[in-house]
Amino acid sequence: MALPETLVSEFDELVTHYPERRAALIPALHRCQEELGGWLSPETIEAAASYFDLHPVEVYSVASFYPMFFLKPVGAHVVSVCRNISCDLRGASEIIDCAAKAPGAGVGQSSPDGKFYLEVVECQGGCANAPMMVVDGQYHEDLTTDRVAQILGGVQ
């Protein structure tokens, strides 16, 4: 598989931001994940590697270091609930339970209908509005269990 033309032209511009081409790798992997099915498949990794003139193993080694990259398929909507100290103090456990119950995806799993993927994450910088979660990149703060159910129920 080769990268789609749109991504190639985007990356051709991106690499000009740096003295070395490889520096654009992580931002490029973000774009690949966004555009190519929500995860970094072996085919995507190979295509990115060939674009950056790197061995696929090298790209895999970088991708696997960063928690935001998925190396297995995940549900269409990613729900990330913070479990760290400030959120824990304000009831993150109940939020996690509720987020697991509503769409039926256990932590680290996708829901049976493939709609949701639930992960428990470290601090997301929303500590002063804890507890919080991120759904498809959007922050939801000052959560209650009722609001979690409402937010996840409203995801299309």
Add this chain to the structure above:
Amino acid sequence: MSQFPTYLLDHAAREDSHTLKVYREHGGYTALEKALKLMTPEAVIDEVKASGLRGRGGAGFPTGLKWSFMPDPEKDKRPRYVAINADESEPGTCKDRVLMREDPHGLVEGTLIAAYAMRCEAAYIYVRGEYRLPYDRVQAAIDEARAAGLVGQNILGSDFSCELHMHKGAGAYICGEETGLMESLEGKRGHPRPKPPFPAGFGLWGCPTTVNNVETVFNAPFILNRGSSWFRSMGTEKSPGNFLCGISGHVEKPGVYELPLGLPAQKILDEVAGGIWKGRKLKAWIPGGSSTGFLKPEHTSTPMDHDSLKGIGSMFGTGAMILLDETASVTRSARILMDFYEHESCGQCSQCREGTQWLSQIFLRIEQGQGRTEDIQLLEDLANGMAPGKTICALSDAAAIPTHSVIRNFKDELEEYVREGGHPEYRGTQVPQEAGA
């Protein structure tokens, strides 16, 4: 709260504060103009040195001095870079997000001033991947500024040229450590580099580089416009200026507040944060983000500044206070932090890789009622083995400091858990096989 002057969040409160138009209506980019037209790079560094500004990213290093470490561009012709650290992942810390979202031009202007002072040809703003809106706002501000001749070639008609680039991280705390950040920016795993060589001599792509926190450079335009003596009129002698105080946990009014350095923590708790929630009492608190340790209620008389907190065996860190009420479990919170450090250790140093794992497991078994009396000593021995100097970066110490603080300040809780069968929630129950959330 008694009144004190503010500046960091003044602009953020305005409508459409993130646009160039509104930023300029309120004096935006006049400090950059002043620097480019009236000041040499050395004079900018001298003014920042005179202000006494200290880094807001955690270590509190004097900013002007750090800028002066960059080699003389006449003698060293390599490209030079400034990297802005917007990785903000230290638990409890949520301030740079507010600045980037509400006042992105303030960051752009501050970054350009830093780049001018150190004569850097490019600046990279490394933003944690989760911060989408802040990233988009800063990117939009750079685009607007470029169109207005404020970024790029011959800025404001001067002979200073500087490119600004955004760079997105992907969720690893260790990429906030300055050398981990540089590795990550080069497209690699975020493995911190041994120091020396220091970034000013060997940084991004082997070239002179300075890494500064968002809030640090955000102060620069104010210092140039209003002067170092104005800056010194706020805060304390050794920690001048205001800072953004993130307050989280069991308080009535959590939030991100602008405060002068040096206010006693108790005053901040009572008059800014509205006191401990639900009319309860304070049990423990963390002064400056997860790495600064758990302190006792009597420590709240300590002023929130670098030297005062250091004096009680803690640190100012990122100025992020986390408060625990009388019903909270320090053991549980410590276990959560150790899980975090275990997860975030990059694994290069065995003391850190293994040590964080052990600490998290021991706190967990004490929490769940399987702790032994010897475990408290074991925690201490492990933490001693993780001290600075034995590892490549300070993450290891960031796990050791809270561990020591629990033993020093909350040993009675650890002993109670060992004696009584753990956290009250677990007492008299079947021991679970896994940690809770």
